[in-house]
Amino acid sequence: MPGWISQEKALGLMKKKRFPVIKTVLVKSEKNLIKNAKKLKFPIALKLVSSDIIHKSEANIIFLDIKNDEQLEKAYKDAIKNAKKYKKKVKIEGILIQEMVSGQEVIIGMKRDEQFGPVVMFGFGGIFVEVLKDVSFRIAPVERDMALEMIKELKAYKILEGIRGQKKSKVEDLVDIIRKTSLLAENDKKIKEIDFNPVIVNDKEAKIVDFRILKD
């Protein structure tokens, strides 16, 4: 049966393949929390990781904009409490703490199609993908030119060029993630799906914030 690989493994794989994941630490126990948090710069985000909980926001296990150790400890406790409230015998894999970045949210993904092999997807986050279905697809291999084409093809592309006085987003970094996603899927046939949602892009960088990998 295919299943999502653990966040720990996914994080390891992405680091190995040099994906630009936002600075992330997986904490397994409360006593390591503060020590681990020292590796990151406040403000940070905290997310409980559990395969039992698919919709994190529904279960109230995401805490954003944590500014100090005290808030962090409280968030940790609350996350565990909320998870248990959501499901009695919830299996907790760990707690992710991450630096925070601001910018435009986009989605990059891959799905292995029975007919065509890996299909890479690019779209804008939130309502753009849900309501407007403003997404583009390419069949791997997706090289740089093609990746750029898929980004430019979207109706919302103008947002990345900078509107209303905002700075131009670093599209090259998105191109790079798309290309690497294609490459990873081509080289590892066991990977069925990749979901980077969101990836946040601003004028300096693009960072993968949430990531999930489905394997056979």
Place this chain on the structure above:
Amino acid sequence: MPNKKIKIRNLEGLFNPKSVAVIGASRDHNSVGYGILRNLNSGCVFQCKYCKPFLGPIYPVNPYAEKVQGIKSYASILGVEDDVDLAIISVPAKIVPLVMEECVEKKVKAMIIISAGFAELGEEGIKLQDKVSDIAKKSKIPVLGPNCLGIIRPYSNLNASFAPAMPPQGNIAFISQSGALADSIIDWAIEARYGFSSVVSYGNRADLDVVDFLEYFGEDEETRVITIYIEGIKNGKRFMQVAEKVSKKKPIIALKAGRTKHGREAISTHTGSLAGSYKIYKAAFKQTGIILADNVEEMFDIAKTLAYQPLCKGNNIAIVSNAGGPAVLAADYCEQSGINLPELKKSTLNKIEKSGVMHKAYSRRNPLDLVGDALPERYKVAVDTLLSEKYVDGLIVIQTLQTMTDPEEDANVIIEAQKKYPDKPIICTYMGGHFTKSGIRLLEKNYIPDYNDPKKAVMAMKSLIERFQYLKKK
């Protein structure tokens, strides 16, 4: 992408046979086996002027008859003394493998299995179809079908199908996963005088699949444009590999069915194929240069222009019209689809005015409105002058019908202009019907495409522009 070299299969036995056997040839007027034999020996069941009988020997095979439709019949294909190139099989599904073995022994060059009752029926049928595939694979004889309409190749006087008639000869190949759609297209083509190089219904593709036909028509001298109606693909990667190669030679236009959930359900009960998500197909088409059509009409509209006209080497189009309304519509459609309408230069207008034939209220801009009472001489000045300008890459000519309009003479003006400027595309919109028909026929006989709506003309011009850009990029 796998770089396996795949040899193009020799399909001459299918498209250009010297002799044909019909196994399951029948005396019963309502049977498929009757229709196929009739199509071969007279061209069509529904007679029309494009129907021509097959010129080589035809061998009906029917163990219960001495003669079928007046032709000597054989108990088995093995009883035929001479060589048989093409065997058309229309017998109950169960005995198809047996009949195929005989065809292998007879060393036929190709087989068409019309019979239904294979993968489309589920488990049992799949097993039977696997047998068909195995025989095809082992013998290396190309096999079309099962569960298909067959093929029609007007250039070979070959109607090896149970389609009711033969379409006119032309330069467009049509590969269809639906046999019934092909039937209707043929009926329409006869009325519209729309020509085909071949029509192929490939059914359950136990052996030959859409890629084999793409490759064949990629090399076929009679084919300029390939159209495909497709529900599902078996091997997406190979399809892309072949489509990319063929696209560089000839335009491929595809119409994909099964884009929605309901559509997909209808397919899996229909031809037993898996339809991928439409977005994925769209990506695959785009990446391999395939032009995507939204509907049947659009597919053949675009195909006609791509088959008839030279590519448009730039994005600058001029519009000539004898009426304001349709010209404004055409201008709107151009802008919406990213086509530029260049301003007419003073020098151009001077040339036009010097002719002395223009109405004083003519528009003096692009679209060039010649005013309603335009006679052919006005069209001639406008069309010739605009085509002679370097900054005009292609021309759309619109004609509405008014009391003094002369559709045939206007057509002659346009035909002559194209001869003078053969590198620039011309597309016409003769709006109307009954009284413009003769003019339209004249245009199309001379390979100038006509559409009854400016939107279609603009779309067709766009396809010529995009095709040129695609080839330039490659």
